[in-house]
Amino acid sequence: MTAYLLRRLLSLSLSLVAASLVIFLVMEVVPGDPASFMMGINADPQAVAALRTQLGLDEPLPVRYLGWVAGLLQGDFGISYTYRVPVSELIAERVMISLPLTLYALALSTLIAFPAGILAASRRNSAADLSVMGATQLGVAIPNFWFAMILVLVFAINLRWFSAGGFPGWDAGFFQAIKALTLPAIALALPQASILARVMRSSLIDTLNEDFMRTARAKGLSRGQALRRHALRNALIPVLTIIGLQFSFLLAGGIIIENVFYLPGLGRLAFQAITQRDLIVVRSVVILLVFAVIVVTFLVDLAYAAADPRLRRRRT
Amino acid sequence: MTKTPIAAAAVSLLALGLALGVTPATAAKMDATIGMQLEPPNLDPTGGAAAAIDEVVYANVFEGLTRFGADGAILPALAKSWEISDDGLTYTFMLNEGVKFHDGTDFDAEDVKFSLDRARADESTNAQKALFADIASVDVVDPATVKVTLSKPNGSFLFNMAWGDAVIVAPESADGNAAKPVGTGPFSLTEWVKGDRVELGRYDGYWGNPVKLDKVTFKFISDPTAAFAAMMAGDIDAYPTFPAPENLVQFESDPRFEVIIGSSEGETILAMNNKQAPLDNIKIRQAVVHAIDRQAIIDGAMFGYGTPIGTHFAPHNPAYVDLTAQSAYDPEKSKALLAEAGVSDLTLSLKLPPPSYARRGGEIIAAQLREVGIETDITNVEWAQWLDDVFKAKNFDLTIVSHTEPMDIGIYGREDYYFQYGDADFKAIMADLDKATDPAKRTELMQAAQKKIADDYVNGYLFQLARTGVANAKLKGIWPNSPTQANDMTGVYWED
Numbered sequence: 001m002t003a004y005l006l007r008r009l010l011s012l013s014l015s016l017v018a019a020s021l022v023i024f025l026v027m028e029v030v031p032g033d034p035a036s037f038m039m040g041i042n043a044d045p046q047a048v049a050a051l052r053t054q055l056g057l058d059e060p061l062p063v064r065y066l067g068w069v070a071g072l073l074q075g076d077f078g079i080s081y082t083y084r085v086p087v088s089e090l091i092a093e094r095v096m097i098s099l100p101l102t103l104y105a106l107a108l109s110t111l112i113a114f115p116a117g118i119l120a121a122s123r124r125n126s127a128a129d130l131s132v133m134g135a136t137q138l139g140v141a142i143p144n145f146w147f148a149m150i151l152v153l154v155f156a157i158n159l160r161w162f163s164a165g166g167f168p169g170w171d172a173g174f175f176q177a178i179k180a181l182t183l184p185a186i187a188l189a190l191p192q193a194s195i196l197a198r199v200m201r202s203s204l205i206d207t208l209n210e211d212f213m214r215t216a217r218a219k220g221l222s223r224g225q226a227l228r229r230h231a232l233r234n235a236l237i238p239v240l241t242i243i244g245l246q247f248s249f250l251l252a253g254g255i256i257i258e259n260v261f262y263l264p265g266l267g268r269l270a271f272q273a274i275t276q277r278d279l280i281v282v283r284s285v286v287i288l289l290v291f292a293v294i295v296v297t298f299l300v301d302l303a304y305a306a307a308d309p310r311l312r313r314r315r316t
Numbered sequence: 317m318t319k320t321p322i323a324a325a326a327v328s329l330l331a332l333g334l335a336l337g338v339t340p341a342t343a344a345k346m347d348a349t350i351g352m353q354l355e356p357p358n359l360d361p362t363g364g365a366a367a368a369i370d371e372v373v374y375a376n377v378f379e380g381l382t383r384f385g386a387d388g389a390i391l392p393a394l395a396k397s398w399e400i401s402d403d404g405l406t407y408t409f410m411l412n413e414g415v416k417f418h419d420g421t422d423f424d425a426e427d428v429k430f431s432l433d434r435a436r437a438d439e440s441t442n443a444q445k446a447l448f449a450d451i452a453s454v455d456v457v458d459p460a461t462v463k464v465t466l467s468k469p470n471g472s473f474l475f476n477m478a479w480g481d482a483v484i485v486a487p488e489s490a491d492g493n494a495a496k497p498v499g500t501g502p503f504s505l506t507e508w509v510k511g512d513r514v515e516l517g518r519y520d521g522y523w524g525n526p527v528k529l530d531k532v533t534f535k536f537i538s539d540p541t542a543a544f545a546a547m548m549a550g551d552i553d554a555y556p557t558f559p560a561p562e563n564l565v566q567f568e569s570d571p572r573f574e575v576i577i578g579s580s581e582g583e584t585i586l587a588m589n590n591k592q593a594p595l596d597n598i599k600i601r602q603a604v605v606h607a608i609d610r611q612a613i614i615d616g617a618m619f620g621y622g623t624p625i626g627t628h629f630a631p632h633n634p635a636y637v638d639l640t641a642q643s644a645y646d647p648e649k650s651k652a653l654l655a656e657a658g659v660s661d662l663t664l665s666l667k668l669p670p671p672s673y674a675r676r677g678g679e680i681i682a683a684q685l686r687e688v689g690i691e692t693d694i695t696n697v698e699w700a701q702w703l704d705d706v707f708k709a710k711n712f713d714l715t716i717v718s719h720t721e722p723m724d725i726g727i728y729g730r731e732d733y734y735f736q737y738g739d740a741d742f743k744a745i746m747a748d749l750d751k752a753t754d755p756a757k758r759t760e761l762m763q764a765a766q767k768k769i770a771d772d773y774v775n776g777y778l779f780q781l782a783r784t785g786v787a788n789a790k791l792k793g794i795w796p797n798s799p800t801q802a803n804d805m806t807g808v809y810w811e812d
Contacts, residue, residue, distance in 0.1 A: 032700030033708075038357065040365025041707055041734075042721045044445035051441040082357030082364075083510065084494035093510060149541060156549040164545035166535065169509055262537040262546070264511025272511070276357060277700045 008301065012294050019290040020072070024065050027279045033057070034081040034277040055081050068283065077284040082276050087284045090269060097167055098258075098265040101181050101188070102250040108189035109196055109246065116193070117200025122227055124205065132197060139194025148187035148260040155183060165261035184261045188254060192246050199242050203235040210234070236307050244300035248293040345810045347531035348791060350803055351543060351555040355511065355536035358494035361480040362435060365443035367720060367801040370480035372514055372534050374802035377418075378483035378499035381409055381428065382474050386807075388632070388722070388799030390474050394423065394484055394500065404469030404753045411460045415523040417486050418497075418504040424459040431484045432464065444481040444721075450750070471753045475723065480800065502527040502806055512536065516805075528793075528809035547573070547786060554787035554794055556803050561619040567786045574789045578796030579632050582718035582781030583625060584673055586681060589713055590774060591736040594659060601773040602643075603653035604664075604714070607688040608681060609645040614779050617676035622779035627766040628725050631780050632797065635762040639770040643777065650688040664713035666692040669702040673781065674716040681716070681776075707734045718781050722800050725762070728769050737774045 035051040036043070052058055059067075071078055077087035120132040156164040167180045207213065208231055216226040255267025262268075266285060273281035356368035361378055375383060383393035392398075395409035415423035434440065436448035452467040466473065476482060489498035497505055502524065503516035513535045518527055535552060537543045540560035546552045547567070556576070558564065567573040588595045588604065595601055610624040623631050626639030654662070664685075668678040675696065682692040692714065697705065706712045712734075719727070729746045731738030745768060749761040770777070783798050793808040 031704045032698070033704060034700075036703045036708065037700050038364045038366065039441075039443040041703070041717070041719070042724060042727065043365055043443040045732075046438075047441050047443060047445045050439050054439075054441060084358050084360075085510075090510060149545075152542075152545045152549075157545060160549065163551050164549040165537070165542055166546070166551060167509075167512055169512075259539045260542055262512070262535075262539065262542050264509065268511055272355070275698055275700065278357075 008298055012298060015294055016287070016291060020069060020287055021065075023283050023286050023290075024068065027283055028061065030277075030279075032277040034279060037277050038082060068280070072284075072287065078280045080273075080278055080281050082273075082278045083281075087281050090281060091266070091284060091288060094264060094266045094269045096170060097181075097263055098251060098254060098267065100177075101185060101254060101263070101265065102247060104178075104181055104185040105188035105192065105250050105254075106243065106247060108185055109193040110243065112189065112193040113196035113200055116197040118204065118227070118232070120197070120201040121204035121208065122223070129201075132201070136194035136197050139190050140198075142191065144187050144191050145256045145260050147190060148184065148257055151183045151187055152260070165263065167263050181263075184254075184257050184263060187260075188250055188257050192250070196239065196242055196246070200235070200239050203238045204231060207231045207235040233307060237304060240300055240303050240307065244296050244303075247296050248289075251292055252289045346529060347533065348529055348553045348805070348808060348810075349533045349535055349551065350805070351546060351552040351558075352534055352536050352803075353538055353543070353557065353559045356514070359497040359505065359508070359514070360493035361483055362431075362485060362490075363441050363443075363494060370801040371803050372516075373497055373499065373501075374480045374483075374800065375501060375804040375806055376503045376516060376532065377497050377501045377505065378480070378485070379501050380477055380479070380483045382478040384478050384722075384799045384802070386795045386797065386799070386804070388797070390478050393478075394428075398474070400753075404471070404751075405466050407464045407466070407473060408457070409462050409464070411462065412523055413460050415500050416521045417489065417500055418519055418521075419486075419489055420521070421486055421488055423484065423486070423500050425456040425462040426459075427484050427486050428462045429454045429456050430487045430490070431482075434485075434490065435482065442481055444479060446726075447476040447479055447482055469751045469753060471750065471758050472723070478800070479722075480802070503532060506531075525806075527806050529805060532805045532808075534803070550788075553791050554785065556783070556785040556787075556794055557798075558784055558786050561621050561782075561784050564619070564621075564784055564786065572789060574787050576783075576785040576787060576794060576796050577621060578783040578785075578798065579623065579630065580720065580781045580783040580798045581630055581722040581724075581800065582720040583628050583630065583724075584622070584677070584716065584718040584778045584781050585628065586776030586778055587715050587717055587735045588775055589710060589734075589736060592710070592713070594657075594662065595664070595713055597657055598773055599653050599657040600659065600662070603650045603657070603688065604685065604690065605643045605773050605776045606646045606650040606653065607685050607690065608643075608776050608778070609684055610640070610778055611645075612684070613677050613680050616680045617673055618779070618782065621782035621784050623782070624779050625777045627770045627777055628719070628728065628775070629762070629766045630722075633723075635759045635766075637763050637766050639766065640777075642770055643773070647688050654689060660689070661691075662689065663691040663693055666694045666714040666716075667702065667706050667712045668694060668696050668716060669699055670696075671718065673718060677716055677778065681714075710734055710736060716778070720781070720801065725765055725769070728765070728774065735775055737769070737772070739768070739772065742768050742772075 035048050035055060035057060039048045039051060080087050080090055083090060116132045120129040123129055152164050155162045162183050163180060168176045170177050213226055213231060216230050254265055255271055258265040258268045270282060270285040352368060352371060354368045356372050357366050358364060359369060359373055361369050361373055379393045381393060381395040382390050385391045394412055396412045397410045399408045411425060417423055432448060432451060432454045435442040436451055450466045450468055450470045452465045455463045457463050485493060486498060502519055502522040504519040506517040507515040513533050516532045518530050537546055543559050544563050547555060564575050568575045588601055590596060614620060614622040624640050625631060626643055629636050666678055666682060668674045678694060682694055685692055706715050726746055727733050728737050729743045745761055745765045749758060752758045752761055787794055790811045792811050795804055
């Protein structure tokens with residue numbers, strides 16, 4: 001198990017180095033200069049040049065890359081070109097929204113998907129199964145931003161139960177903050193729950209047809225007991241994979257929903273930084289997301305091992 | 317189980333929504349939430365050109381020697397009065413006394429000297445450094461008097477000092493203004509939740525007339541649909557520049573809202589590359605201009621909001637000359653000019669930055685040009701790309717931009733400016749204008765400048781961008797026009 005962990009950690013670090021190089025170079029190729037963006041079209045060319053020097057944009061490429069990586073290793077992400085505050089501060093503020101939103105959406109998605117998937121699989125072809133399949137088909141088909149707008153229309157504009165968007169900050173109290181994240185989390189969770197429920201259902205149906213299930217029933221277990229004790233655990237592997245993918249997707253991909261609800265999350269930070277050519281922020285956010293995805297993949301691998309002891313043995 | 321789990325989940329989520337409750341209606345309001353499309357990158361108006369910076373801090377947080385009034389007039393601000401020497405070279409400003417910065421330090425003539433010297437220094441990163449170019453020296457006479465000496469007379473010096481880029485900052489706090497602005501204005505920064513909002517609170521040590529609001533929150537919502545929803549849901553009290561003109565009709569029919577239409581300083585132009593073939597030929601530029609039906613663009617792209625212009629000057633300025641007839645829509649004339657110039661099969665590149673006036677307007681212009689036989693090759697670009705490719709590299713034939721700085725006709729005198737005009741006669745007019753202090757003479761010269769660029773068909777002058785806003789019908793005192801980029805909240809109040 002230790003050797004396995006070490007090997008995983010090594011490949012994790014190599015992926016990060018490769019990613020940092022790619023991110024840095026791509027940002028260099030993109031046309032656009034942060035200094036001229038900040039100074040606008042009426043600016044004095046001399047003042048633009050002074051700003052470039054001040055931001056350190058005059059230094060050669062390798063120096064800037066090494067400076068950035070050296071900073072990252074010490075936990076120093078640099079100073080944002082446009083906001084003029086440490087990037088780590090900006091990211092920390094945004095993570096406090098994006099991470100809870102992701103977890104909230106994931107929790108909702110799992111809470112909806114598990115019962116729905118299990119119900120559909122255990123009563124295959126019943127009315128319940130057909131309604132779950134129908135509803136999830138719709139859930140997959142509806143784009144989440146459209147669903148988000150419908151939620152705003154109904155719950156914010158007509159019923160006035162929620163704000164149309166924005167985030168009061170965690171200082172405003174836990175419930176105020178959670179309330180502000182509720183509509184976005186529902187909008188994010190619905191399509192994910194639909195996918196997850198369908199995966200849960202088909203994985204469970206596959207498992208129910210396995211020989212060991214017949215054996216379990218033959219031993220005298222009821223349908224429900226066999227399902228809970230044997231089938232569920234075996235059906236979980238593909239479901240875990242999907243949950244891992246969904247976490248990464250939600251963390252990095254909430255940008256459209258963040259725009260609809262004007263939540264100051266990571267996705268919007270990256271988006272805004274790209275348009276303003278605040279390259280240092282873009283690089284840092286992207287490398288952080290890469291890091292998060294790698295870590296989540298790693299954790300999902302570990303979770304497989306927990307769910308299926310055979311995987312543990314095979315790898316050590 | 318009678319319901320499907322999804323239905324059950326939906327019901328429980330609804331119950332959650334109910335449990336979390338409704339925000340209670342507020343009593344007598346002393347605060348206002350103002351919507352803006354873009355968040356300022358930082359809050360230092362002396363170190364960046366982003367309009368959003370001034371839209372938060374101008375007159376609210378920072379003040380200059382002079383300031384713009386709602387109608388564009390130049391009013392006293394930190395300088396209560398001034399004397400101009402007969403040769404127009406020396407300006408003596410008498411400063412208001414008892415003024416304090418938000419950090420409690422005193423404002424005096426030293427701060428004025430510091431601010432002006434900082435803005436014109438070699439290493440200055442002031443985006444409008446040209447405003448200070450004619451200053452030869454700044455001398456402190458006594459704590460309440462400062463004398464500015466110019467190297468040559470500059471008739472627009474008091475106007476220049478009213479810009480957001482010319483506000484007075486303190487040496488103790490100037491370097492930190494980007495994140496923590498310290499000014500002399502009636503509001504000071506209380507909180508900035510980046511990506512979401514800037515909160516300003518009333519500054520009790522303010523020297524001037526007290527403001528009526530306790531708190532102003534600027535909230536940043538870039539998506540037009542979200543902006544509409546926020547307004548309808550009552551999350552935002554006013555949107556002085558609403559991002560989607562198409563929604564204004566809906567607000568107009570709703571008694572809760574008041575639609576505010578004013579003019580801005582934004583001359584929206586179809587800029588042409590004057591030094592690159594084929595547009596270096598005045599006949600072809602004139603042909604392009606006559607092919608354009610301004611009203612169709614205003615109706616189609618701006619939903620009818622905007623005033624046609626025939627030169628690079630704001631129609632609400634008293635010195636404006638209406639030259640639209642000279643470049644009237646006349647496709648036949650346009651075709652004749654093209655024939656005269658001996659060109660056929662003309663294809664021009666048209667690069668469009670993100671604002672809807674450019675993207676929507678560009679499509680309409682392309683169709684209009686096709687009518688006279690000019691094809692266009694449209695490329696949509698982001699602002700950063702536009703700055704690189706069009707503005708700096710001058711790699712374009714046509715582009716559409718709104719020039720939003722007040723009184724910016726002077727850009728036509730810059731030879732390396734992106735549309736590359738810089739005509740010698742025009743520069744001579746501008747040099748005379750700089751020297752002139754007599755109002756009648758200045759008006760005459762400004763009109764000569766307007767006529768000169770219209771006669772040379774430098775660019776296609778489309779329309780003056782309207783400022784289209786919406787506000788809660790009970791919120792009063794919002795500027796209808798924007799003589800500079802600002803959301804002056806000092807006179808805003810709630811009507812009972």
